[in-house]
Amino acid sequence: MTDSATQARQAAGMAPREVPGAASGAGTAIRTEDLRKTYKTSRGDVPAVRGIDLNVPSGELFGLLGPNGAGKSTTIGMLTTLVLPTGGRAWVGGIDVVADPVGVKRRIGVVTQNNTLDMQLTVTENLEFRSRFFGLGPREAARRAAQLIDAFGLGDRRKAMATDLSGGQARRLLIARALVHRPEVLFLDEPTAGLDPQTRVNLWDILRVLHDQGQSILLTTHYMEEAEALCDRIAVVDHGEVLASGTVDELKEGTGADTVITVRYEGAVPDGLAAGTGLEGRPGVGKVETDHDRIRVFASEPDGVLGELVAAGARAGLTVRDAAQLKPSLETVFLNLTGREYRE
Amino acid sequence: MTSTTSSLTPPDGAGRTGQDETATGAGIAALIAEAPVPHPTLAKTFGAMMAREFRVLRRNSISTFMRAVLQPLLFVFVFTYVMPKIGGGFMFGGAAATAGAGAGAAGAINFATILVPGLMASMLLMQGIMAVTFPLVMEFSWQRTIEDRALAPVPIDVLAGQKIVAGAVQSFLGALIVFPIVLVVHAAGQAPQVHVTNWALLALILVTASLLTSALGLLLGTVMDPRKMQMVFAAILLPATMLGCVYYPWSAMHQIRWLQMLILINPMVYMSEGLRAVLTPGVGHMPMWAILTALIGGTAIFGYLGTRTFTRRVLN
Numbered sequence: 001m002t003d004s005a006t007q008a009r010q011a012a013g014m015a016p017r018e019v020p021g022a023a024s025g026a027g028t029a030i031r032t033e034d035l036r037k038t039y040k041t042s043r044g045d046v047p048a049v050r051g052i053d054l055n056v057p058s059g060e061l062f063g064l065l066g067p068n069g070a071g072k073s074t075t076i077g078m079l080t081t082l083v084l085p086t087g088g089r090a091w092v093g094g095i096d097v098v099a100d101p102v103g104v105k106r107r108i109g110v111v112t113q114n115n116t117l118d119m120q121l122t123v124t125e126n127l128e129f130r131s132r133f134f135g136l137g138p139r140e141a142a143r144r145a146a147q148l149i150d151a152f153g154l155g156d157r158r159k160a161m162a163t164d165l166s167g168g169q170a171r172r173l174l175i176a177r178a179l180v181h182r183p184e185v186l187f188l189d190e191p192t193a194g195l196d197p198q199t200r201v202n203l204w205d206i207l208r209v210l211h212d213q214g215q216s217i218l219l220t221t222h223y224m225e226e227a228e229a230l231c232d233r234i235a236v237v238d239h240g241e242v243l244a245s246g247t248v249d250e251l252k253e254g255t256g257a258d259t260v261i262t263v264r265y266e267g268a269v270p271d272g273l274a275a276g277t278g279l280e281g282r283p284g285v286g287k288v289e290t291d292h293d294r295i296r297v298f299a300s301e302p303d304g305v306l307g308e309l310v311a312a313g314a315r316a317g318l319t320v321r322d323a324a325q326l327k328p329s330l331e332t333v334f335l336n337l338t339g340r341e342y343r344e
Numbered sequence: 345m346t347s348t349t350s351s352l353t354p355p356d357g358a359g360r361t362g363q364d365e366t367a368t369g370a371g372i373a374a375l376i377a378e379a380p381v382p383h384p385t386l387a388k389t390f391g392a393m394m395a396r397e398f399r400v401l402r403r404n405s406i407s408t409f410m411r412a413v414l415q416p417l418l419f420v421f422v423f424t425y426v427m428p429k430i431g432g433g434f435m436f437g438g439a440a441a442t443a444g445a446g447a448g449a450a451g452a453i454n455f456a457t458i459l460v461p462g463l464m465a466s467m468l469l470m471q472g473i474m475a476v477t478f479p480l481v482m483e484f485s486w487q488r489t490i491e492d493r494a495l496a497p498v499p500i501d502v503l504a505g506q507k508i509v510a511g512a513v514q515s516f517l518g519a520l521i522v523f524p525i526v527l528v529v530h531a532a533g534q535a536p537q538v539h540v541t542n543w544a545l546l547a548l549i550l551v552t553a554s555l556l557t558s559a560l561g562l563l564l565g566t567v568m569d570p571r572k573m574q575m576v577f578a579a580i581l582l583p584a585t586m587l588g589c590v591y592y593p594w595s596a597m598h599q600i601r602w603l604q605m606l607i608l609i610n611p612m613v614y615m616s617e618g619l620r621a622v623l624t625p626g627v628g629h630m631p632m633w634a635i636l637t638a639l640i641g642g643t644a645i646f647g648y649l650g651t652r653t654f655t656r657r658v659l660n
Contacts, residue, residue: 132392135384151371182379
């Protein structure tokens with residue numbers, strides 16, 4: 001981890017090391033302490049989550065942002081009791097996920113990444129039976145199902161089999177189903193993956209309304225803009241570790257709030273070229289990184305940087321193939337933290 | 345959707361396809377504000393899961409009924425009506441007489457009498473596997489819809505137990521459906537000699553046999569590779585049935601001693617023989633203590649193993 005990333009962790013107020021008992025205090029929706037998961041496979045141990053610390057207060061909409069395979073789903077799996085941790089501890093609503101999984105399951109609603117609707121049942125039945133699993137009587141369950149169907153705009157499809165729903169309808173029903181018992185914490189694993197942009201925006205609105213009502217929410221996403229649009233706070237996750245966490249603004253500031261200027265040349269960048277630009281150490285310029293055929297500059301004052309890079313290339317006989325200037329965003333945060341471009 | 349509920353509008357003003365396609369902000373807010381307070385208990389959740397099974401069973405009632413009726417109906421029709429008619433019963437009369445002699449029973453025992461308990465046992469196994477194994481393989485593959493039920497507020501082994509009970513109910517019903525068929529369908533003079541003296545014992549045998557097949561179904565469903573489901577028929581159902589004392593009583597096997605001993609590993613043998621003991625006492629059968637030990641012990645073993653593999657597959 002780079003120095004700036006370490007600073008970001010501190011600036012963003014990563015979960016402080018406290019006694020575990022503190023987690024059961026009121027007002028904490030989710031808390032993890034050095035949570036780990038290593039899968040045993042025929043090819044040896046594969047670490048999926050390598051010690052994650054989270055502290056999500058009640059009422060917060062918290063996002064785990066990271067590329068596919070970063071360990072987000074495994075983390076959500078552990079928090080929702082379906083994946084057994086191999087190290088560390090986690091509490092949801094103050095309850096230990098390993099010691100009392102049933103207690104946790106009573107308090108959570110989960111929107112899985114896959115379509116896990118009961119394919120043998122209709123839309124209404126999916127909601128009714130889920131309500132009854134959570135202890136509502138048949139009549140109460142029918143009332144709750146009707147309420148959910150109306151709120152989620154599924155009135156036309158109430159008698160449809162779950163197999164016959166469109167992707168957007170299925171996702172709405174999955175969310176509705178997760179809310180039958182008014183969970184303390186709502187988990188959504190990649191809620192908008194694979195949806196068209198409009199359905200996605202509609203789902204964002206649903207989540208915003210739920211959030212406004214004080215619903216604690218943890219979602220995972222690999223979409224930068226989704227995390228930026230929805231979340232109070234974000235943890236950037238990659239390779240099973242939290243690289244930084246905080247509000248979007250904190251993350252941007254914590255990592256230098258830099259514009260990232262990338263220039264890609266026709267060939268490999270020779271040693272000394274980056275140094276020759278004189279950019280390093282200039283006021284308003286942070287890191288200068290060379291990565292095979294490209295130079296990346298993190299700058300709070302980006303004026304003139306691009307010109308310098310092009311000119312330096314020309315002096316070394318390198319033509320510029322591609323140039324990009326990224327405004328401060330989660331994408332630049334990710335670049336800064338990992339030195340790699342964000343792969344969705 | 346009423347006009348009093350405010351609908352959600354995308355912040356960028358993007359158009360929407362229509363009211364029916366969107367959620368309402370007020371409606372969703374009310375979901376949180378006006379939510380019933382659930383008090384789940386193990387019994388309520390278990391009951392709701394059973395209710396769900398019956399709803400699905402009712403929806404698929406025609407195909408379930410066909411599955412349960414057609415196979416035994418055709419079987420009994422061919423073997424106790426068609427064959428005796430065209431062959432004068434020489435084939436099976438001979439076999440049955442041997443069976444009767446082996447058991448030391450007086451008088452000739454027709455094939456229909458042998459078949460009544462045999463086909464009931466065979467149906468128990470078939471239904472147990474159809475009701476548990478096949479849906480389970482679906483639930484574990486592809487979208488892992490098992491996670492839906494796994495998130496219900498009960499321990500995972502209770503979920504496994506619920507699958508066994510639900511499968512056993514279907515298995516039990518399947519056997520009950522066979523009973524009138526095997527009693528009624530036969531050629532003149534080929535009526536099976538069924539005589540129940542101990543109804544409680546019959547109920548006990550049926551219940552334990554149903555649980556046994558269902559527990560076996562759970563185990564198979566959690567260890568089978570979904571791509572090799574055909575194997576269940578070829579490697580399990582077929583040998584279990586053919587070598588399960590369905591078509592002949594175990595006692596008649598004394599002439600092939602090695603096979604008589606070998607098939608003792610087949611749980612099907614004890615189901616057939618158990619029903620034979622309580623339904624057609626005129627045919628020789630193995631001792632009741634052996635039957636009950638095997639049925640109860642088998643249920644316990646398969647139930648334990650099935651629950652363990654189920655839990656392992658649900659929890660990563």
